[in-house]
Amino acid sequence: MSNPEMAIPITRAPPVAAATAARAPLRTFWGELPRALLLLAGLAALVYAASGDNFSLNILASSFLFAGLASAWNIIGGFGGQFSLAHSVFFAVGAYTTANLYLKLGLSPWLGLVPAFLLAAAVAMLVSWPVFRLRGPFFAIATMAFTEVALAIGNYAEWLTGGTRGLSIPFRLGVGNMIFRDRMSYALLMLGFCALTLIVVVAVHRSRLGYYLQAVRDNEQAARASGVSVLRVKLTGMAISAGLTGIGGGLFFMQVRVADPAALLSLFDFGVKFALIALIGGLGSVYGPVLGALVIIPLESWLRAELGGLLPGANLIVLSLLLIGAALFMKHGIVGLGRGLAARVAAGRSTGDRA
Amino acid sequence: MADLANILAVGILLGGTYALVSVGLNLIFGVIRVVNFAQGEFVMLGMYGAYAAYAVLGLDPAVALLVVLPALFVLGAALQRLVLARLRTEPTMQIFATFGLLMLIENAVLAATRGTAYSVPSAVAQASLSVGGVQVGASRLLALAAATLAAAGLGLFLRRTMLGRAIRAVAQDSAAARLMGVDVERIYWLTFGIGTALAGLAGCLLAPIYSLSPQIGTSFILPAFAVVVLGGLGSVLGAYVGGFIVGLTEAFAGYYLDPALKHAVLFAVFIGVLIVRPSGLFGQVGAEEVGLREQS
Numbered sequence: 001m002s003n004p005e006m007a008i009p010i011t012r013a014p015p016v017a018a019a020t021a022a023r024a025p026l027r028t029f030w031g032e033l034p035r036a037l038l039l040l041a042g043l044a045a046l047v048y049a050a051s052g053d054n055f056s057l058n059i060l061a062s063s064f065l066f067a068g069l070a071s072a073w074n075i076i077g078g079f080g081g082q083f084s085l086a087h088s089v090f091f092a093v094g095a096y097t098t099a100n101l102y103l104k105l106g107l108s109p110w111l112g113l114v115p116a117f118l119l120a121a122a123v124a125m126l127v128s129w130p131v132f133r134l135r136g137p138f139f140a141i142a143t144m145a146f147t148e149v150a151l152a153i154g155n156y157a158e159w160l161t162g163g164t165r166g167l168s169i170p171f172r173l174g175v176g177n178m179i180f181r182d183r184m185s186y187a188l189l190m191l192g193f194c195a196l197t198l199i200v201v202v203a204v205h206r207s208r209l210g211y212y213l214q215a216v217r218d219n220e221q222a223a224r225a226s227g228v229s230v231l232r233v234k235l236t237g238m239a240i241s242a243g244l245t246g247i248g249g250g251l252f253f254m255q256v257r258v259a260d261p262a263a264l265l266s267l268f269d270f271g272v273k274f275a276l277i278a279l280i281g282g283l284g285s286v287y288g289p290v291l292g293a294l295v296i297i298p299l300e301s302w303l304r305a306e307l308g309g310l311l312p313g314a315n316l317i318v319l320s321l322l323l324i325g326a327a328l329f330m331k332h333g334i335v336g337l338g339r340g341l342a343a344r345v346a347a348g349r350s351t352g353d354r355a
Numbered sequence: 356m357a358d359l360a361n362i363l364a365v366g367i368l369l370g371g372t373y374a375l376v377s378v379g380l381n382l383i384f385g386v387i388r389v390v391n392f393a394q395g396e397f398v399m400l401g402m403y404g405a406y407a408a409y410a411v412l413g414l415d416p417a418v419a420l421l422v423v424l425p426a427l428f429v430l431g432a433a434l435q436r437l438v439l440a441r442l443r444t445e446p447t448m449q450i451f452a453t454f455g456l457l458m459l460i461e462n463a464v465l466a467a468t469r470g471t472a473y474s475v476p477s478a479v480a481q482a483s484l485s486v487g488g489v490q491v492g493a494s495r496l497l498a499l500a501a502a503t504l505a506a507a508g509l510g511l512f513l514r515r516t517m518l519g520r521a522i523r524a525v526a527q528d529s530a531a532a533r534l535m536g537v538d539v540e541r542i543y544w545l546t547f548g549i550g551t552a553l554a555g556l557a558g559c560l561l562a563p564i565y566s567l568s569p570q571i572g573t574s575f576i577l578p579a580f581a582v583v584v585l586g587g588l589g590s591v592l593g594a595y596v597g598g599f600i601v602g603l604t605e606a607f608a609g610y611y612l613d614p615a616l617k618h619a620v621l622f623a624v625f626i627g628v629l630i631v632r633p634s635g636l637f638g639q640v641g642a643e644e645v646g647l648r649e650q651s
Contacts, residue, residue, distance in 0.1 A: 130630045136446040137390035141580045142629050145622040148577050152619035313462030320458035327451040
């Protein structure tokens, strides 16, 4: 697999990709950055276009949040091929860190995001260190079990989480409190998170760490034989991924201002949804998770508005069908579809030239 | 002392329940090498099947088995042929697909029932026996007996019959089995069907014990994974013994620690075993890695 971006676990990269990879020079972080910034500018334009329309702004804010969260998951789940179902735990760790520092010590949530990052990364390294020797589904099961442990602890530790009643943050307007009245501010806040994550993803992807992660995913034994310190690479990837997820958790909590452990640790709403969005967008690709979130989140809120009253769970039925369909027929996600299309157009053009 | 007897009884009965739920999961894993995240949902479907048989035909859950088991066998076989057969060599996509099935079945039932909680009355359910001063629910006892019979029956089937031998041959080495003339694809869908039918058996027998909700499937799947990992991947005996380990762990942790923490303790033990001996107590060492090596 010469082009790492195309290297999606287990499946072979289509031959067209190999051909384009041979032509394109290796892109560096600085080479890739303009593309990322262009995408982010496009997203900012969307916010601008939606100004005044609170419904659209809410959907955008949510889409950006999940774009960031799915991108963060993609670092370890997509590049690294480690199917983590424990990311809702890191999400909750970040949420409770930010919220408790604000409630108990009066620390501004803006500053609280730093310990949220650090603590989520530390927890992630601690819990994944022993289970990184497990592969594929076994890693997934173990991380799913962590979610269950965290839920039990979360419901038990009332001083930290408010127990089953949940924890709430009083409505005190102020930029320092990260509490706003207008929806525009939240959309921009989440766009900022999305931007941060995307830039980190680009940096990781074009770094030694990114190539190591993909080498470990594609063939762990070969990577080890080539001198890659497999455990260290996985742990570093996991720490970055979980830390960013923790920041997302802190931002989410400050936006909703009330949540209980069952909601934050929900597999459907968070843990699996990160992976689902990454898959729909393009597993292991740089921009896939962002595109996936921009499709899935609006679709889901539309479904919820249209069908939610008629049939409970209808939105999740559609999502699950999408998930199964993508696993069967669209393993490279939206990014893969776009690449296939571009390759076909390019192939058509080159045969046209010859004629 | 009476306390201890009580905890033991609770643990063993709960263990029977878990063993019953896990046998099918482990069979599917051992033969097809698919970790079926949707297995708990098949148990849930079995429960609703028992309810439907009661509501429409007035059947007792124990009789409803005659309808529910074949139905779940067909469903499982169809899912294997239509979905999982296409993802043989792709563990990551298998996780996505079986998790998608989990979401689909749970929410389809939620949509169909609109979230109403049902309960299934059973002639056996109300009865309870007193054994040496310990109250024992007849339904739990029935589940325990069924788990024992199912594990023993499955073990005999796998050892003594031609089909069972073919299934074991595929589990050991599907390529060699194919060369010996075994129709591997057929074995896969048969096995998946048997696995889901066993989940249906669990569902029917557990229906009188639990209040039915679409979410109940997910509450079975993690203990079932714990059972499978503890007992040994792919081992029928392992699933049976693992059930009791998990049941007893839960009962003791619930009594001596806080009941709210019993799940945390259980999964801490589970993760511990997964790390120390990933192959489980009765599994072959290395199965957790061999299981993922692509077989074709």
